[in-house]
Amino acid sequence: MSDFRISPELMLRMQQDREAIARELPELQARDARMCQAAAEDTLSGHLRRAVHSSAKPIRDIAKESGINTDALCDFLEGTQTLPSNVLDRLMQAVGVAVSFHGL
Numbered sequence: 001m002s003d004f005r006i007s008p009e010l011m012l013r014m015q016q017d018r019e020a021i022a023r024e025l026p027e028l029q030a031r032d033a034r035m036c037q038a039a040a041e042d043t044l045s046g047h048l049r050r051a052v053h054s055s056a057k058p059i060r061d062i063a064k065e066s067g068i069n070t071d072a073l074c075d076f077l078e079g080t081q082t083l084p085s086n087v088l089d090r091l092m093q094a095v096g097v098a099v100s101f102h103g104l
Contacts (some may be wrong), residue, residue, distance in 0.1 A: 031078055038079030044099070048091060049077050055095045063096035 006014075039049040052062060063073040065099075067090055068083070075081035076091075083091065092099065 034078045034080065036076065041079075044088075045076075045082075047095060048088065048095075049079075051095045051097045052077060052091070057095065062091070062094045066090040082103075 011083060034049055035049075035053075039046055041049075041054055052059075055062060057065075059073060061071050063070045066073065072081065072083070073091075076083050
């Protein structure tokens with residue numbers, strides 16, 4: 001059997017990390033709920049949000065390809081901010097989404 005011991009410094013750091021996670025968790029859960037609700041919308045934005053969520057690309061790469069910062073993209077995904085149509089166009093290109101209209 002090994003005699004593995006965790007140093008007091010590492011134990012303190014682990015406890016501080018656990019406390020930080022516990023403080024941040026409620027806000028992260030609320031943001032996740034907002035993102036799920038915004039993605040569930042039966043709108044163009046909702047469909048685009050779902051495409052972003054299902055993309056294999058990292059959010060930071062999608063934001064960069066769309067010409068916006070990651071915070072703005074996250075706010076859009078959360079439904080707390082809209083994006084101009086030219087940015088929506090670039091966002092669709094970044095995640096490979098095409099829009100077609102039927103019956104016009």
